[in-house]
Amino acid sequence: MGPYQNAKYTEIDGCDICYVDEGEGPVLLLVHGLGGSMTNWTPTIEHFSRTHRVVALDLPGHGRSSIPDGDAGVELFARAVRGLLSRLGIEKVSIAGNSMGGLLSMYLALEHAEMIENLVLVDSAGGHSFPGALGLALRRLPARWLRKMVLFFVAVVPRYRPLYRVAGVYILNEYTRVLLDEATGTAQRPDVDRYMDWYVSSARMALGVCYAGRCGEITRPTLLVWGQKDMGVPLKVGQSLNMLINGSYLVAIPRAAHVPQLDQPELFNAAVERFLAAGEAVSAGRPEQAQAAEVDAPERNALTVG
Template sequence: MSTLQLEGFSLHYEEGGQGIPVLLLHGLGSCGVDWELVAPRLSRGWRVIAPDARGHGKSGRPPGAYGVPLFARDIAALCDALKLGAVHVVGLSMGGMMGFQLAVDRPDLVRSLVIVNSGPELVARTLRRKFDFATRLLLLRLLGPKALANVLAPRLFPKPEQEGLRRRAIATFGANDPDAYLRATRGLLGWSVMPRLKDITCPVLVLHSERDYTPRSAKQAYVDLLPSARLQVLEDSGHAAPLDQPGPLTDAVEAFLREVDRAVPGSRHAR
């Protein structure tokens, strides 16, 4: 367990392994434990770092507005403080948004991107999406994270045999500070780096779960705009793929990272 002091608050992160660094970025209302079933395997071949974004997990909850650019700036500061150089970035949901932002703001820091059930914008372009956003904010304001957790958990893990994962999700989301969670949620809505996708030249792997909230076609549409990207499907998986399909997800990530590292002369995995 480690912390870094940033702008008057502490940024918590966990790390393990050695070699080329890999950042594991979590989803909204969660923390680095999103990756607890993935990190041990990745740490056999890479230096794995899993931070908690500001307002999440064991990191501080400073006042003020939150948002994807701010979250990404915190991660960049962590990379600079640890002198990591170019890193592989693996992001789930909100973490994928942070990865996109980091890639356009600090391309020098991003060796590759793995985007898991996420995209380069969160803009309500239909009445249905606007209704969904408004409903989530209303639930948060009126009932708080614990009530929202009871709504989200069955959607994330709908199978009878996933009761343990549902209980885990309810505990994780329910433990959020209500004010910080609300500010983080508001900070995601309306965010976009879509016009800057052409500037992301690093290799990108987009992982799509069969039961994700966003259809495969939407992900393929932005993959086609990226200079060096491909899409891969995770079967029998929902939005929280690192938890419901950690094995296949880790297989996909490992294969991609090794492919990228082999293409870079002098890297640990180059052959």
């Protein structure tokens, strides 16, 4: 069951949003990526709910949240996030976003900086464009073809270990197995046609948005966490963002791909915990603790852990 055993629902803009709200302390908001769900954060929720108030949600059209009418858009996802936080009486958060969730987190840091305390981008989309075959296919191929391609992909990949990395997984463990099982289960959804329409719409949105030109406007403390083996959004994207975002830190996780929080949860949690401790100490007026907790990263704040 993972986080779903404590899941709740609320309606935001006509969409039923599934979420969890666990723990006490500074608020940490977790935002999953394309085709994912809050289960992409299971070990993160388990770890940080001991010291933080952790909020995680299934974005509209993902997981157990309902599918909205119309097309996906970053503003639509942002309204769902902001609406949920407002419903919960939360004004400011540290936010961690993976893949498309990172793109959404960047958007919020740019357009609603007042609500962001600290920003954690995990193998994030939105930092580069896709001009090659993938971008061309998403723009030009009919949606029905893309639906068939994705359904074939999720049916085949979980069965063959050499293909796991293509699905964003590097290590097969209890957490990544859930991710692969959820992908395989896509074809069994009773609303599979509508879901796939939304998936394709979300993919086109996520791969069509690039904030690289605006990264200099991000003013919140920023940690970039990247799986060294990510094939979809390679480490060089994180390195580029690290140069563009003022004062950011980059942590590269070995033996991890597109979801390092699942591949290497202990290393991931340790990196994020140290970063948040520094930011929270500053917010609480304890600069000496902030200096002790600060991510130690030479060479333009780049660090490999593990």
